[in-house]
Amino acid sequence: MSGFDESPGEFRVRDLSLAESGRRQIRLAEHEMPGLMALRRELAPSQPLAGARIAGSIHMTVQTAVLIETLTALGAEVRWASCNIFSTQDEAAAAVVVGPEGTPEQPRGAPVFAWKGETLEEYWECADQVFTWPGAGPNMILDDGGDATLLVHQGVEAERAGTVGPGTSPGEPGHSAEGEVLRETLRRSLAADPQRWTGIARGIRGVTEETTTGVRRLDQLAEAGSLLFPAIDVNSSVTKSKFDNRYGIRHSLLDGLNRATDVLIGGKVALVAGYGDVGKGAAEALRGQGARVVVSEIDPICALQAVMDGHQVARVEDVVGEADFFITTTGDRDVITADHMAAMKDKAVVGNIGHFDDEIDMAGLAAWPGVTRVEVKPQVHEWTFPDGHSVLVLSEGRLLNLGNATGHPSFVMSTSFTNQVIAQVDLFTRADAYDVGVHRLPKALDERVARLHLDALGVRLTELTKVQAEYLGLDVAGPYKPDHYRY
Amino acid sequence: MSGFDESPGEFRVRDLSLAESGRRQIRLAEHEMPGLMALRRELAPSQPLAGARIAGSIHMTVQTAVLIETLTALGAEVRWASCNIFSTQDEAAAAVVVGPEGTPEQPRGAPVFAWKGETLEEYWECADQVFTWPGAGPNMILDDGGDATLLVHQGVEAERAGTVGPGTSPGEPGHSAEGEVLRETLRRSLAADPQRWTGIARGIRGVTEETTTGVRRLDQLAEAGSLLFPAIDVNSSVTKSKFDNRYGIRHSLLDGLNRATDVLIGGKVALVAGYGDVGKGAAEALRGQGARVVVSEIDPICALQAVMDGHQVARVEDVVGEADFFITTTGDRDVITADHMAAMKDKAVVGNIGHFDDEIDMAGLAAWPGVTRVEVKPQVHEWTFPDGHSVLVLSEGRLLNLGNATGHPSFVMSTSFTNQVIAQVDLFTRADAYDVGVHRLPKALDERVARLHLDALGVRLTELTKVQAEYLGLDVAGPYKPDHYRY
Amino acid sequence: MSGFDESPGEFRVRDLSLAESGRRQIRLAEHEMPGLMALRRELAPSQPLAGARIAGSIHMTVQTAVLIETLTALGAEVRWASCNIFSTQDEAAAAVVVGPEGTPEQPRGAPVFAWKGETLEEYWECADQVFTWPGAGPNMILDDGGDATLLVHQGVEAERAGTVGPGTSPGEPGHSAEGEVLRETLRRSLAADPQRWTGIARGIRGVTEETTTGVRRLDQLAEAGSLLFPAIDVNSSVTKSKFDNRYGIRHSLLDGLNRATDVLIGGKVALVAGYGDVGKGAAEALRGQGARVVVSEIDPICALQAVMDGHQVARVEDVVGEADFFITTTGDRDVITADHMAAMKDKAVVGNIGHFDDEIDMAGLAAWPGVTRVEVKPQVHEWTFPDGHSVLVLSEGRLLNLGNATGHPSFVMSTSFTNQVIAQVDLFTRADAYDVGVHRLPKALDERVARLHLDALGVRLTELTKVQAEYLGLDVAGPYKPDHYRY
């Protein structure tokens, strides 16, 4: 693993000399993360996270660095991994390790285990490392997509069973290479310490989860009665789901497409699979560039929204031969199949901005008889079919805004991460208020996150008079909407 | 009351000879209301509303005519009033009375009590009439804004107290002329039959309510423990609130402004007060015409949405001297005050598309020393201040899309009214399933409403494979989203 | 001709008692026509149009009333007709006749010959009347579409030939009923005075023409060497073509569609035939309402613009079965044929906002075997084909924004009419500077028109420093662009 600082048990990043550049970017990002900086100002004096040991797993970007340093400013200890093998910004990882007061020679920041371009084996080793705490184990998880939580739950399950099942074999339905790597990681752990995960799980007060996909997994665990600790669904805060998912994607989709391909978007046809918040942001971005958007949807309500917003709604197969871009935003698998790709126009661009890499059937593509793959540049591959036409697949089917660009801009991550910090504080300091289950943040906290971001955007809020508030049956200070309000 | 058919106890509309024109419009509207027509085809054979006696109070438009005739096609008897003194389309009212098979000489339709331009006294008399059933009283209410429900509740309260309180006097805070008219109506009823409303209320299985404002009133009644029967909050169906409130307003705001003023919207500055669904639709419509929109908001989340959508967010007083249009969408009172209007540009246009006429302080305007009022044309008044500048107030502060135009287009009302019919059927046929409280329609029914409207818009829906559905933990047929999903 | 004031030789409008309402609308319109009002303030003192006798032919609307009264304020005498049989607003016509200082009993305004709903015979009689001047004939023409100019030229041609040719017979290619009416008018004139038009033409200093279509006719006359006097192509001023054609249509298309049909536009598919300025405005308006726009084009440059703006570009026949609206903007004939209409969806809406009624093949439609026509309301007809499907044709194929609504809003007409007044003044006072041919206004005057409209829109213009102006080789005061600049 040449080229990496070898500091087993302490940190694993690409190169600490990148820290200076990372620090400069962090300083600029802080300016764009007014919610986190306000929380530091407000809460650091009272150190509400003193005693918290947070196992963190979110894309290790510059913005995450500001999150990490906000958590530590509030008293927490953290260990961090990325939740995606391509998404780490190596300068950010180095800067967090070095810390604002350290030097590459004497790092004084937080342990990070992440670099751009991990193998699957490395990925799960890093995930394992954030739970490998010197002394007392972690007592909080901050997760994105649910891999850290999954690791704990599968570890506990394996330890209960005393063994790690064989999984499916290559070629069987549902088989994934990644599942096999995870199982192998667990087998090693089981061999080393047959009660390790059971002990870790016992110490966890709860998890705060960032994404739709991760929350779906938590809901499934909760429904199955297998959830081991309370969870806060940060994704369901309006200031997270409507902002990060929609406005973040609106920004970073174009950034990813542009850095990857430099291809004109205007005048082209773009298929957006899914019209949830991510799909809405993607469609808005593409239309804003002059593309014609076609949406595919399974949900009649979202389909009706798409058509009322002026987009054609069709199935992928209806437009497969005329679209220039295919963008998946569904969180489901097999949305773009190898058959679809075989039928596309020459040099169609295929990218995923939903969650996992199985939205695009990469395995099916690789298995297509006679297909060839050439790396145009890192994270951009041209797959050529035997008939001569090729498709350009971004980030090997993983999140293109992270793999081909730098993810969401800082401001968007500020709304999202301000929710995370507030959720960590609430869950850590009021753990008794949360039973084992999946919870959402109360609306008052959600509105608070919004309020912390208005000044930076020049917003001048109207204040209800007492008479007006009474007329509506509201408190002047909010919350202003019923819980089921949809915004 | 010359000019009206005098048929006390049977119907009261302007002129039955308008029925032919109304019928023609109804036939065209049916084409644009695919959800209602599909329900007729599906449900008429089983007559699920046989035995239902529905007291209805919704703007008596052509679209409501299609709703009424759908309810009767499903077996219901109805009596109908408008919920707004200006909103009746006289041809529609006449056509409903005449019915598809009747003639003006031999009307065979449903009783309607509504005409364009009622006085407040007439309005509450009409509301009273829809409860004055020959034989058995009504057993269902279909309401818009909650006036029909209010009448029953205030009637019962008066009968419990044995008297109608004096209300406030003119000049006192909170005094409204309309409240006085309502109290007078109740006094007459109390004198005539001191148990009339108590009896009516006992017979009601429930109410389905159309609007945010009406639901807020129901919630207040429920919280106070005063609600007398179950209520279904139709407004909270996604296919109602996101469609009627947003897309309907997007359409009918422009229609109202154009018919009222013929003033160019492009290039002008428009203040939209409130950025809920109605405000979002209004802002989209105005921007789509090339106006620059400034939003005022009390809710930091909605304010953040507005600014992220590219609108300036300011207080009314910040832009009162530079905006050309002032559109209220809040559901609150005193949003545009007389002081605001005194400070506006010459010939600024002021209109309300929220709910009640107190969003604009009409009383304060009328009381402004030296102000004069000239009717430019019906529902458009120029109020001139002593300094010589004037403002154009639409529909005397009531809903401008109804007063100055013909309300929402049929297609939008189809999504809304399909929810109403489904709610009426569910509440009438499964009354036991609903306790006294405020309920929302299950998501499966909401998705069904959407599905009934897709074909007409050329939408081709994608269907989940079994593998995909399992991956998401969903049924192939839906529902596709958790209840708290915000769309 | 009951119902009309019978004042042969003086005026012919529907009812002078409408004048009061018209005057009120004129006063409001003046507020929205800052360019014309500024010209009155600037130029009335010097009476530059004293001695001008203007034969005017533009849609006789409230805005035209402000134009007429601006021309008279500058010293001109005028006589006026409408250039479209449906477009007259009767109140405006009456108010112009009565004048600001007259009464219905003692009208003191200008002679007008126009009412809503003229027959073709009446239309050409009215056109004839504006040339029938008591005493000296007209010396200026202000034209829209070129009918007034056509009348003079065909009159002269007939007088040269000594006869009016037979034209084509019904059934022959190129035959039009209107042509026959025009020829009949000329025959009468020829019988009465065989040198009348020759004399009139001799007295005309020139014409200012409003529209693309009219200019095309002028260009054809000029190319053929038949043009009889100088012409200024007002339509080519940027402040006319880009404003009136684009922003005016953006506004009034929706107004026309809404008043005519009340049909939801959002979510629907709209075919816009042509992507010139009118088509661009139409497409923007429809998209702003949430429709999906498909553009048809013959010009590869405009087609490329349409696709770069995100619209699908296809032929009418490619989408004839899926579009809900068909809007013609081309200025050409047979754009929507009877075959197209026979293949449309049930209740498709067909309207023209280009120029003449032959964009839609009304004659072919009427001749379709078994087709029936029902008037839904004035200017809205449902044509039902033998297979049962129907199409809704607006304004019988004539301009729908004029026939179904009130035309462009005042502000747009202000930019357009300010060009007209400036052109009339320049042509009348500097007639020697214009040879017989088609001219455009110099850019400095075009920029002046723009400047006269900025204050009303709150625009704060930047001023070049002398250094900056020198750097660009410009004068600080403009003009700022080369003549071929396209904006």
Add this chain to the structure above:
Amino acid sequence: MSGFDESPGEFRVRDLSLAESGRRQIRLAEHEMPGLMALRRELAPSQPLAGARIAGSIHMTVQTAVLIETLTALGAEVRWASCNIFSTQDEAAAAVVVGPEGTPEQPRGAPVFAWKGETLEEYWECADQVFTWPGAGPNMILDDGGDATLLVHQGVEAERAGTVGPGTSPGEPGHSAEGEVLRETLRRSLAADPQRWTGIARGIRGVTEETTTGVRRLDQLAEAGSLLFPAIDVNSSVTKSKFDNRYGIRHSLLDGLNRATDVLIGGKVALVAGYGDVGKGAAEALRGQGARVVVSEIDPICALQAVMDGHQVARVEDVVGEADFFITTTGDRDVITADHMAAMKDKAVVGNIGHFDDEIDMAGLAAWPGVTRVEVKPQVHEWTFPDGHSVLVLSEGRLLNLGNATGHPSFVMSTSFTNQVIAQVDLFTRADAYDVGVHRLPKALDERVARLHLDALGVRLTELTKVQAEYLGLDVAGPYKPDHYRY
């Protein structure tokens, strides 16, 4: 000059080993440049540019590589420099030198003199090199911004005068460091060969110029009677100015901002200075991302367009303290002054996408007392004022889409460069048809460029019938518009 291939007289690029990567990008770009590829297919057989020796000066990007190889495919010899010190893509330069059939060891392509990050001295040396032809000199110039043309004209002038004037001294008004470098280059040339430029100029058949700025210089030369050879203003083709300037900027502005800053654009305020085609594209892009755009303008017509498109129009100083982005698009100098920057919000982003680096007063900024400058990353500098606030200046004030990103996407450059090739062919093969002056391409050729790009965008063009064409007085094959039509 370590790190560069030293091949004086042959080529000067950074590293020929980059050629393979460049070739891959060229192959992808060819797919996005359908106009150029169509010209190769059509014209290569007849070799219309055989004998042409083209001195080329356009940003040396991948797209320019496709242009160069199209010119050579048509028979031309070329020598190439970049017209901007930051805009060269080193892989593209290397690939052109190596050529499609060569190797880094045996390059067989065309001579290129360009690399990313030239000094001013190097820049003018490279410009000089493209005129230093072995054997016969160049006979054609292909220019962007006019520097190559300027060099010839100033060279000739110096040779006429026998000396190079002293220019202005540092500190004097109008002094530029670049001017001094250019004069030094000319002094060396004059010393070496006092008739060199005179001879070169004599051999030039003409120049085709790409940009507004370059054309303005040509117009000034022509007006002054100093123009030495015919020029074709490629910029004025609709398919150039409306596409490259508008749609190209719409795409590449976001790309530049994102790569440079990763700052959220949505919800922010962006000042766009100038509302010509470039400004229109910039405003559309920023709005499409959810920013609120404020436009500054000197031209009342463009200002009126901006406000009608829904943008606030104000002066820079009116919003200097509230905007987050300042984008110059004017082609003028001192648009953003040091005083402006001193008054901006902390971390405001300042970038130029107009033409020269003097739109932003970089010299004034550098001279501000106490200001400091830190390189955040290449082409992104944080300038901190003594009061602590800083501004982020992109590409040192030069074109940010080229300096911070990769310039316009290939498709846009295809419309632009197809015009260039057609212009080179026309000027070279029909030189007699062009007198010494500034010419525009005939509309038929402009329409041809559009036509060559429609298929790739799925456009299906409508064809006029003969009857329709006659009605309009057009040829079925076009051109379809008069020369002054503005699109």
